Amino acid sequence: MRISAVVKRILKQFIHDKRTMALMIVAPIIILTMLSLVFNGEDLELKIGVLDLPDQIVEKMEQHAVVKNVSSEDAIESLLKEDYDAVVVFNNGEKKLYLEGSNPSINRAVIELVKNSAVNSEEKVTMNISYLFGSDDMTSFDHFGPVLVGFFIFFFVFLIAGVSFLRERTQGTLERVLASPIKRWELVIGYVVGFGLFTMVQSAIIALYSVYVIDLKMEGSFFYVLLITLMLALSALTLGILLSSFAKNELQMIQFIPLVVVPQIFFSGLFNLDTISNYLSWIGPLTPLYYGADALKSVMIKGQGLTELWIDLLVLFGFSITFMILNIYALKKHRRI
Amino acid sequence: MKNFPVQTRVTKRYGHTTILDNIKMTLNKGEIFGLLGPSGSGKTTFVKLLCGIEEATEGEVIVLEKQMPDLNVMKRIGYMAQADALYGELTAYENLEFFATLSGVSRREQKARILSAMKLVDLEKELQKRVEDFSGGMKRRLSLAIALLHNPDILILDEPTVGIDPSLRQKIWETFEDLRSKGVLILVTTHVMDEAERCSRLGMIKGGHLIAVGTPDELKKQTDSQTIEQAFLSYGGQSNEN
Numbered sequence: 001m002r003i004s005a006v007v008k009r010i011l012k013q014f015i016h017d018k019r020t021m022a023l024m025i026v027a028p029i030i031i032l033t034m035l036s037l038v039f040n041g042e043d044l045e046l047k048i049g050v051l052d053l054p055d056q057i058v059e060k061m062e063q064h065a066v067v068k069n070v071s072s073e074d075a076i077e078s079l080l081k082e083d084y085d086a087v088v089v090f091n092n093g094e095k096k097l098y099l100e101g102s103n104p105s106i107n108r109a110v111i112e113l114v115k116n117s118a119v120n121s122e123e124k125v126t127m128n129i130s131y132l133f134g135s136d137d138m139t140s141f142d143h144f145g146p147v148l149v150g151f152f153i154f155f156f157v158f159l160i161a162g163v164s165f166l167r168e169r170t171q172g173t174l175e176r177v178l179a180s181p182i183k184r185w186e187l188v189i190g191y192v193v194g195f196g197l198f199t200m201v202q203s204a205i206i207a208l209y210s211v212y213v214i215d216l217k218m219e220g221s222f223f224y225v226l227l228i229t230l231m232l233a234l235s236a237l238t239l240g241i242l243l244s245s246f247a248k249n250e251l252q253m254i255q256f257i258p259l260v261v262v263p264q265i266f267f268s269g270l271f272n273l274d275t276i277s278n279y280l281s282w283i284g285p286l287t288p289l290y291y292g293a294d295a296l297k298s299v300m301i302k303g304q305g306l307t308e309l310w311i312d313l314l315v316l317f318g319f320s321i322t323f324m325i326l327n328i329y330a331l332k333k334h335r336r337i
Numbered sequence: 338m339k340n341f342p343v344q345t346r347v348t349k350r351y352g353h354t355t356i357l358d359n360i361k362m363t364l365n366k367g368e369i370f371g372l373l374g375p376s377g378s379g380k381t382t383f384v385k386l387l388c389g390i391e392e393a394t395e396g397e398v399i400v401l402e403k404q405m406p407d408l409n410v411m412k413r414i415g416y417m418a419q420a421d422a423l424y425g426e427l428t429a430y431e432n433l434e435f436f437a438t439l440s441g442v443s444r445r446e447q448k449a450r451i452l453s454a455m456k457l458v459d460l461e462k463e464l465q466k467r468v469e470d471f472s473g474g475m476k477r478r479l480s481l482a483i484a485l486l487h488n489p490d491i492l493i494l495d496e497p498t499v500g501i502d503p504s505l506r507q508k509i510w511e512t513f514e515d516l517r518s519k520g521v522l523i524l525v526t527t528h529v530m531d532e533a534e535r536c537s538r539l540g541m542i543k544g545g546h547l548i549a550v551g552t553p554d555e556l557k558k559q560t561d562s563q564t565i566e567q568a569f570l571s572y573g574g575q576s577n578e579n
Contacts, residue, residue: 001438002438002439004438005434005435005438005439006435008435009424009427009431009435012426012427012431013424013426013427016426016427016467017426171420171422171423171425172418172420172421172422173422173423173424175390175418175422176416176418176422176436177422177439178390179388179389179390179411179414179416179418180411180412180436180439180440181408181409181411181412181439181440181441182439183408334390335389335390335406336392336406337389337406337407337408
């Protein structure tokens with residue numbers, strides 16, 4: 001009953017606070033729309049597998065890419081699923097290009113490179129191109145859209161949850177609530193459920209908008225997208241509440257953003273993960289967005305299902321549970337029992 | 338000894354700063370105990386110790402025969418903090434509903450309790466108004482209504498009448514006296530001397546020390562003063578000399 005009192009109160013506060021509600025839903029939509037209109041391609045190092053290619057062509061390609069010899073055609077798919085961008089095969093005069101396909105700017109770069117590496121540039125190069133994931137009509141935005149959907153949900157939930165819990169402290173209501181016989185875990189669960197319900201609506205609207213209005217590529221099931229965004233939002237919510245206990249005021253809460261939220265973008269796959277320095281690459285797996293973005297890409301670009309997703313979902317859930325336990329512990333500062 | 342709802346023998350420190358130094362106090366059922374003292378003397382800390390929000394560094398705080406903090410005892414305490422702890426975005430009714438549920442008032446009883454508590458503080462017409470549109474005095478009264486909601490056995494009120502006009506203050510004190518006659522223990526901290534006169538007993542705190550306890554008349558007699566204010570000042574003077 002006490003949990004439901006907290007849940008009800010949070011939802012009512014949202015309903016009364018139209019501006020916050022609008023911010024959480026409209027702001028991500030506006031930014032996603034802008035980015036979908038603005039974005040252009042990028043530059044990176046390619047990894048290409050080759051089978052039966054003339055040495056001169058391989059040499060030329062090696063100037064611009066990491067090239068590896070493939071033993072047989074059977075190995076192609078597993079190589080692409082690893083981290084190779086493409087495999088080029090020359091077979092009895094027939095030229096085939098297999099693309100991993102989920103990143104359109106990489107697709108374009110590979111096609112360009114293979115064409116330029118042809119011995120006789122006068123000769124018209126004709127190739128059979130096939131895509132493991134994606135297709136040739138995929139835009140760059142299709143590629144990083146899923147990451148951005150995850151990021152914006154994470155960002156706004158983190159901020160709003162953190163600030164609102166912080167305000168409980170600064171306006172004295174946290175102390176007043178703790179003077180009632182509510183248990184610490186009841187308060188934390190109440191917060192998570194109350195914000196969780198609102199976040200569900202928020203994530204659904206943002207995801208629906210991204211898929212049906214911005215027309216982001218959507219190969220998999222929409223239900224999985226909802227599930228992932230909910231799990232991601234839950235981790236943002238619990239992290240926001242947790243960090244709010246280390247902030248004295250709203251400004252300090254906002255200062256956590258460049259420290260805690262922004263770096264997660266670097267490891268979420270928005271930038272090519274292979275180019276990250278080894279000194280930093282260990283950070284990625286410690287951040288919730290890393291898993292959320294990976295899962296969203298799997299569903300939206302590759303159309304994968306639970307078999308590929310469950311680890312990401314489980315890790316996100318683990319983050320949330322950990323943060324919640326730490327929250328219950330952090331509240332001890334305000335009341336021991 | 339068993340019948341005293343509150344017994345303390347408590348020292349509270351933050352780091353090396355001693356806020357309360359061995360405060361020994363025993364409060365009775367059915368009395369209004371006034372806690373006087375300059376700001377920064379430790380009144381609020383003492384009040385928070387009784388509510389279970391703060392914990393004793395040394396000694397004990399026994400409320401209703403239990404060492405605080407104790408969740409079951411906290412159900413029977415009505416607390417009004419010095420700063421209004423209200424949700425501005427919510428209406429008065431929503432605030433009351435929230436705290437009523439937290440304090441364990443059953444859903445069936447809530448409406449009646451909310452109405453009667455709001456009548457006491459003369460706010461029954463403002464139930465559907467947002468709290469952010471309330472004046473300071475209205476917020477104070479709403480906080481008081483919240484403290485009264487669950488018919489507590491002990492009321493702990495930290496400066497309850499600040500910003501409330503004299504006629505309403507009169508009415509609120511009548512409510513306190515009515516509750517006391519029903520056996521409720523009321524602890525108020527106050528700066529207002531005519532309020533102090535209306536208390537059953539007074540305790541004076543200065544610099545973390547309890548410097549005097551007694552009925553208003555006793556305190557005046559001991560210091561040979563006409564008013565509580567003079568008594569208060571004369572105790573304050575003594576403690577400075579020590």
